[in-house]
Amino acid sequence: MIHKTLIIEDNKAHMKALCKIVKELQRDIEIYCAYNTEQAYQLILEQHIHLFIIDIILNTKKPGDVSGLDFAREIRGISKYKFTPLVFITSLEDPKLYSYSQLHCYGYIEKPFSVAQVKDIILGALEFPVKEDDDRYVYFRKDGIVYSVYIKEIIYIESSRRKITIHCVNDELEIPYRTCGEILQELDSKSFVQCSRYCIVNKKYIKQIDYTNRFIKLRNVDAPIEIGIIVKKSFKQSVENG
Structure with a gap:
């Protein structure tokens, strides 16, 4: 699994050094960088972060600045980040104890x-x-607008004619094209599996699987979904492993 790490550091030299060190760990780590809390808030909306590395002082021009601590306090109020590991960057003693x-x-x-x-x-x-948490929203950008989609209500996602359609329990959303791999990365959930070159399904909505004729029946969906020949083996393994 890819661990998404967000580094929040206002100093470009320090940011570059930290990114270099993290990359050298040779782990499945995806690094996101923010130089201020505004950029950081945008990233935590669009991604599901697994580790935060936060500089306590993000505005050196402001006396007594501890905006990194303020940001950490805010994300602790978000249910999916309540226990996500936080690492602070600091030269201060008192904020360390508070953190x-x-x-x-x-x-x-x-x-x-x-x-x-x-x-x-x-x-x-x-x-x-x-923590695998599907009780959350995933965010997709379209025409400059960010749309929120409740993960538990996504039944399947398909690509056609250079666009992506997200089929949910009560509605659907069309967004600009991206690969199934990119979509799975954004969903960041073991509930979803690619069943063909053009389709991803939520395993929790699978009602029936016919491996011989290569199709799936999903709850709340009338038409069968094809299982691609190339991904048939990996799809079966994913379903059987839960």
């Missing part, structure tokens, strides 16, 4: 940081089990 007691911080990286220190802390944080 442990109030925000359930996993650890902190002290400036100036060393490569060994950063790797040790991040590797430890990545050992935390990733």
Whole structure:
């Protein structure tokens, strides 16, 4: 599974160094970068983050700034991020104590940081089990507008004529084309599996599977869904493994 890591750091040199260190871990890690809380809020809407690395001071021009702590406090109020590992970047002593007691911080990286220190802390944080949570929304952008879709209500997703159609329990949404691999990455849920080159299904809505004739019947869907020859084996393994 790919661990999505969000680094929030206003200093470009420090950001570059942290990204380089994280990439050297040779793990399935996808890195997202934000230089301020506005960018960070946008990213947590569009992605499901598994690890936060947050600089406590994000505005060095503002005396007493602790906007990184404020951001952490805000995300702790979001159910899916209530227990997501947080690692703070700091040279401050007092906020460090607050972060442990109030925000359930996993650890902190002290400036100036060393490569060994950063790797040790991040590797430890990545050992935390990733909670599979479908009781959340996934966000898709279309024509400059961000649409929210409740993951539990997605039945299947298909691509045709260079567009993607997301079929839900009560409605459907068309968005610009992207590959099934990209869609699965955005969904970030084991409930979904690719059943053909052009289609992804939610395993929780599967009513019947006919491997001989290669089709699936889904709840709330009249027409059968094809199982592609190329993905038939991986589809079967995914369904049988839950």
